[in-house]
Amino acid sequence: MDYLALWVTLKLAVITTVILIILAAPLAYVLAYSRFPGKSFLEALIYLPMALPPTVIGFYLIMVMGPRGWIGSSWLALTGNSLLFTFVGIAIASIIYSIPFAVQPMKAAFQKIDRRLLENASVLGLSQSAAFIRVVIPNSIAGLVAAAVLVFLHSIGAFGILLMVGGSIPGVTKVASIAIYEAVETMNYRAAGLIALSFIPISYAFLLLMNKLNGDSENNASNHT
16 A cells, blocks of 8 residues: 555645635635626636646646746746646646636535625625625535535546656655556556555545535525525
């Protein structure tokens, strides 16, 4: 069992989930309630990672994050190190790869909120940011948790994009999916099976949690009608 790969995977998934929940919530709020020129183009751009093959995203990230890319060159100037083949590099790749899975469920949850709550908040003099924090977020907990679960599960299963951006450095960028691939390549099916088996209870537990939250939210909605 490659415990280092499992540790890197879980650490990457947790960091990706926390950062995306913080970044995607206000973005989903804007997409749910605002109208502005180019909104459809922005939304399509956010959802683009769902449509593109991971290797295509990985290729462009290599171009951008490499020493000659605008992100990679800036990082090199600040730290003196390359951004590729580092944990920070695969974290950035994971965040970009998973952003649709955070924004989409959050936007759907925000749109289900009774508009009268927001109208009352406006009448009481709350700004949009205050209404977001005090009205929208508390009434969208199930959607936020669903987004977190989807991002976490999507992150632990990432493979191609992480291999391209981070390679396979043990304890740094080698995640469980890469460890499984390498074990199968060397015909070490026992090791591959053990790592693969560890994904099942984690994924199943998170899916049960998401189903329970969806069921609770549906029951609450039916009780209010």
